[in-house]
Amino acid sequence: MTVSQVEVRGAVSSHELVKVYGNGPAAVRALDGVSTEFRAGELTAIMGPSGSGKSTLLHCLAGLDTAGSGTVHIGRTELTSLGDKALTRLRRDRIGFVFQSFNLLPTLTAEDNILLALRLAGRTADREWFARVVDLLGLRDRLRHKPSELSGGQQQRVACARALVGKPDVVFADEPTGNLDSRTGADVLAFLRASVSDLGQTVVMVTHDPIAASYADRVVLLADGRVAGEIHWPTQESVLAALSTLGA
Numbered sequence: 001m002t003v004s005q006v007e008v009r010g011a012v013s014s015h016e017l018v019k020v021y022g023n024g025p026a027a028v029r030a031l032d033g034v035s036t037e038f039r040a041g042e043l044t045a046i047m048g049p050s051g052s053g054k055s056t057l058l059h060c061l062a063g064l065d066t067a068g069s070g071t072v073h074i075g076r077t078e079l080t081s082l083g084d085k086a087l088t089r090l091r092r093d094r095i096g097f098v099f100q101s102f103n104l105l106p107t108l109t110a111e112d113n114i115l116l117a118l119r120l121a122g123r124t125a126d127r128e129w130f131a132r133v134v135d136l137l138g139l140r141d142r143l144r145h146k147p148s149e150l151s152g153g154q155q156q157r158v159a160c161a162r163a164l165v166g167k168p169d170v171v172f173a174d175e176p177t178g179n180l181d182s183r184t185g186a187d188v189l190a191f192l193r194a195s196v197s198d199l200g201q202t203v204v205m206v207t208h209d210p211i212a213a214s215y216a217d218r219v220v221l222l223a224d225g226r227v228a229g230e231i232h233w234p235t236q237e238s239v240l241a242a243l244s245t246l247g248a
């Protein structure tokens with residue numbers, strides 16, 4: 001398959017992505033030529049040992065960090081060639097984010113948190129889509145609550161709704177269950193899974209957790225800043241076995 005075919009098919013792709021931190025003898029090659037594709041309508045997990053480059057890759061794919069060389073495409077748009085303004089617009093309009101630490105604004109209600117980015121962009125929410133997302137996430141009776149009045153799992157569900165409400169091309173999730181206990185973590189993973197299976201969204205998630213990875217359609221494995229393999233229809237067992245061969 002040629003690169004251009006990959007660009008058109010994949011929701012997100014990277015080609016020979018290189019990111020070096022620092023310089024001289026202390027330089028760290030966090031990404032060392034990462035070429036990979038994340039397909040539309042799939043939930044993909046990025047896994048690998050600590051320090052293998054997972055967060056750096058996610059941040060470069062999402063336009064939160066810039067690579068030293070190589071390209072990233074979101075659909076047909078080459079993100080790596082965009083100026084600051086266009087990149088900000090692309091992040092706002094076409095990408096959703098879910099972080100480990102929820103990142104909700106404490107003074108706003110759940111509903112206002114969910115809708116804030118759309119309002120700042122001067123867009124109005126598609127009320128039918130908003131209702132589907134809110135119902136999928138079980139947030140209907142929590143919309144008037146502030147984050148401090150919600151449990152950690154509910155706050156992360158609000159963050160998922162915020163990521164999905166603008167119908168982004170892709171949602172990037174960085175350790176979305178890292179701050180949750182296993183039961184509420186399972187709820188959030190089930191919602192991310194349903195956002196793909198039921199709403200047709202595309203999710204790329206960094207995780208350490210083989211259970212979280214087992215919700216994915218595919219796992220992309222990183223080691224030492226390079227793609228070290230992939231697992232289709234991962235199970236906890238297949239993920240653990242693959243990670244142990246990588247020394248994780």
Ligand SMILES: Nc1ncnc2c1ncn2[C@@H]1O[C@H](COP(=O)(O)OP(=O)(O)OP(=O)(O)O)[C@@H](O)[C@H]1O
Nearest residue numbers: 021022028030048049050051052053054055056057
């Ligand atoms: N801002 C930075 N400055 C210098 N080195 C960095 C910086 N961010 C990351 N690194 C280094 O780049 C490499 C990849 O880091 P990254 O955080 O992407 O790995 P990771 O796989 O997400 O790790 P973890 O699983 O521990 O979160 C590591 O060696 C890390 O120390």
